[in-house]
Amino acid sequence: MNKQCVIHIISNTHWDREWLHNFQETRMRLVEFLDLLLEVMEDDDEYRSFVLDSQAVPVEDYLAVRPENEARLRRLIESERLLIGPWYTCPEGFEVNGESLVRNLLMGHKVAAAFGHVMKVGHTPFSYGQNSQMPQLYAGFGIDTILFYHGVSHDDTPNEFIFEGADGTCILGSQMSSMARYNFYHGVYRPAVMGKTTADREYEWREGGSPFHRAALEQALEHYLLLAPPRTVDKKRFAQCVRALRDAEANTATTRHLAFMMGHDSSVADPLEKEMAALTREALAGDEVVRGHYEEMMAAIRAEADWNDLQVLSGERRVPKPMPATLHLYSDVLSSRTRMKYRSSQAEYLIQRRVEPFAVAGMGLG
Structure with a gap:
C-alpha cells in the first residue's frame, strides 16, 4: 500500500483481575498503575487517551483503595480520555452461558455510564475464540463493531471483515493488527528500547536494569521486574522498525487506518510514549500520525x-x-478446574432459570 496511511497510536493494556498473582496482590499493582496513569494524563495533554481493556471493574477495584481519586477518574472518563466498558469483566466466551454474557455487558454499561462514558466498541480479544452470537449480543447494546484476534487469521480475511451472527446480524470486524493488541510494543518499542526481539526472552545480568525477584519458594516461577528499565530510544533502530511495522500493517488493511498498540499483559503508561509518537511522525513523514483510541479508529474505518x-x-x-509465534486458542481451558466450572454452571442455572422466574412471578402477584 503506497498511499498515505493514518497511524492510530493507541495506549492500552490487558488487565487480568487475577492471573500471575492473587486478587489482592493484583489490585496493589492496579493501584500503582492507575496512580501513575492519572499523573501522566493530567500532566500531559498530548497523552490523549488510554483504553482500560474494555472493562469497568478495575475502576471499582481501584476506588475501593483510593476513594479520594474518584473525581479525577471521573473527569478523564467523562472527557473520553480514559476508556472503560462495555464489559464489566473480561469473560471467556465459551465458559459461561449467553445470559451471563448479556448480564456482563449490562453491568459494564451501568458502571461505565455512571462514570460518564461507555466505550461503544466490541472489544473481545480476551476470549479464546468467538461464539456465533456475538454480533447479535453486541447489536443489542448498540455496538456495531467487534475487535478480536483469537479465532481469526489473515489466512481467512484481511484485517477488516464483516462478522455475521447466527441470527443474521452483521457488524464490522477487525483483527486489530498483524500482531494482535501489542504490535507497537513488540514490533517497535521492544527492539528500539530493550534491544530485544519478540522471541528473545533471555535476560543477562550484565545488561543492567536491576532485575528483581523475591527470594521465596512460592514466588519461584514469578516474572522478574526491572527496577531501572531502559529509558533511551535507539532512534535509528526505531525508524527501521516503525517503517517495517507500517508496511506490514498496510499489507493486511482494507483502509488507510492502521492501529499501533502498546497493550500487553498488565502493561502501564510508559513515559517514552510521547517521544515515540514524535519519532513515529518523523519516520513516517508521508503519513498522518494521531494518538487516539478504538472508538475513533473504528469510526474512521x-x-x-x-x-x-x-x-x-x-x-x-x-x-x-499465525503470527511470529502462533497464537493458540488454549482449548484446554474448557476442561481445566472442572469443579469450579460445574459450580459456576449450577449457579447460572439456579439464578437464571429458577430464582429469577419465580421472583418475577412473585412480583406480579404482589
Missing part, C-alpha cells in the same frame, strides 16, 4: 471501508492466528 468488498465471516470463530 467504518466511514472509509467499502462494505461490499469486505469478506463475510460467520459461525463460531475457533481458528489459531
Whole structure:
C-alpha cells in the first residue's frame, strides 16, 4: 500500500483481575498503575487517551483503595480520555452461558455510564475464540463493531471483515493488527528500547536494569521486574522498525487506518510514549500520525471501508492466528478446574432459570 496511511497510536493494556498473582496482590499493582496513569494524563495533554481493556471493574477495584481519586477518574472518563466498558469483566466466551454474557455487558454499561462514558466498541480479544452470537449480543447494546484476534487469521480475511451472527446480524470486524493488541510494543518499542526481539526472552545480568525477584519458594516461577528499565530510544533502530511495522500493517488493511498498540499483559503508561509518537511522525513523514483510541479508529474505518468488498465471516470463530509465534486458542481451558466450572454452571442455572422466574412471578402477584 503506497498511499498515505493514518497511524492510530493507541495506549492500552490487558488487565487480568487475577492471573500471575492473587486478587489482592493484583489490585496493589492496579493501584500503582492507575496512580501513575492519572499523573501522566493530567500532566500531559498530548497523552490523549488510554483504553482500560474494555472493562469497568478495575475502576471499582481501584476506588475501593483510593476513594479520594474518584473525581479525577471521573473527569478523564467523562472527557473520553480514559476508556472503560462495555464489559464489566473480561469473560471467556465459551465458559459461561449467553445470559451471563448479556448480564456482563449490562453491568459494564451501568458502571461505565455512571462514570460518564461507555466505550461503544466490541472489544473481545480476551476470549479464546468467538461464539456465533456475538454480533447479535453486541447489536443489542448498540455496538456495531467487534475487535478480536483469537479465532481469526489473515489466512481467512484481511484485517477488516464483516462478522455475521447466527441470527443474521452483521457488524464490522477487525483483527486489530498483524500482531494482535501489542504490535507497537513488540514490533517497535521492544527492539528500539530493550534491544530485544519478540522471541528473545533471555535476560543477562550484565545488561543492567536491576532485575528483581523475591527470594521465596512460592514466588519461584514469578516474572522478574526491572527496577531501572531502559529509558533511551535507539532512534535509528526505531525508524527501521516503525517503517517495517507500517508496511506490514498496510499489507493486511482494507483502509488507510492502521492501529499501533502498546497493550500487553498488565502493561502501564510508559513515559517514552510521547517521544515515540514524535519519532513515529518523523519516520513516517508521508503519513498522518494521531494518538487516539478504538472508538475513533473504528469510526474512521467504518466511514472509509467499502462494505461490499469486505469478506463475510460467520459461525463460531475457533481458528489459531499465525503470527511470529502462533497464537493458540488454549482449548484446554474448557476442561481445566472442572469443579469450579460445574459450580459456576449450577449457579447460572439456579439464578437464571429458577430464582429469577419465580421472583418475577412473585412480583406480579404482589
